[in-house]
Amino acid sequence: MKKSSTDLMKEMKSIKDYESYRKANAESFSYMKLDRALMAKIEEKKLTRSSVIRRAGIAPSYGYQILDGKRSNPDIDKVLMLCIGIGLSLEETQDILKVTGYPMLRASNEREHFIIFAITNKMKIIDINLELQKLNLKILE
Numbered sequence: 001m002k003k004s005s006t007d008l009m010k011e012m013k014s015i016k017d018y019e020s021y022r023k024a025n026a027e028s029f030s031y032m033k034l035d036r037a038l039m040a041k042i043e044e045k046k047l048t049r050s051s052v053i054r055r056a057g058i059a060p061s062y063g064y065q066i067l068d069g070k071r072s073n074p075d076i077d078k079v080l081m082l083c084i085g086i087g088l089s090l091e092e093t094q095d096i097l098k099v100t101g102y103p104m105l106r107a108s109n110e111r112e113h114f115i116i117f118a119i120t121n122k123m124k125i126i127d128i129n130l131e132l133q134k135l136n137l138k139i140l141e
Contacts, residue, residue, distance in 0.1 A: 034079065034100045035069035041086050041096070042067075056085030057125040057140075076102050077140045080115060081125055084140075090119045111137040 003011070008025060015021040042052055053063030058081055065071040066078060079102055083093040094104045105112045114135060118128040129139040 031101060032099045033069060034072065034074070034096075035067055037096050037100050038067060038082055038086070041083075041088060041092065045086060047086060052082065052085040054085070055087075055125070056081040058082065058085075080105075081140050084119060084123075084125055084128070087122070088119070090116060093119055110135075115140070 003025060011025070012021065039049075042049060049064065049067050050060070053060055053067075056063060058066075058078060062071065062074075062078070063082070066074050066082065076097070079097065079100070080093070083096055088096065090105075096102075097104050105116050107113050107116060111132065114132060114137065115128070118131070123131075125140060129141075132139045
């Protein structure tokens with residue numbers, strides 16, 4: 001049975017062996033490898049990796065390394081660019097971030113607020129970066 005975060009925290013305070021705790025509670029942890037999460041969406045939407053990488057505006061070699069699991073911790077901008085390249089909704093993007101251990105986008109942060117707007121409105125990477133630049137915010141790169 002899946003336990004709440006509060007229950008996991010209470011239990012963790014009394015553990016002596018983390019590995020046993022981790023195994024006993026594996027189904028309660030929401031984690032998935034980034035390459036698997038992204039590839040599942042690419043396959044679900046019947047896209048090719050090359051088309052996603054092209055739309056994401058990422059160097060092909062780097063994009064393939066991420067999707068092949070050879071780059072396990074790319075920065076969040078690359079993850080967002082791939083999510084946009086796949087054409088994910090805001091909810092799907094937030095889910096990918098959450099299950100792969102990245103922080104979810106926050107509307108309270110001006111840059112992230114615009115990225116939320118851009119994803120919601122299905123903007124392309126080039127247009128997102130032009131607007132971010134106009135707003136004097138860091139572009140997706």
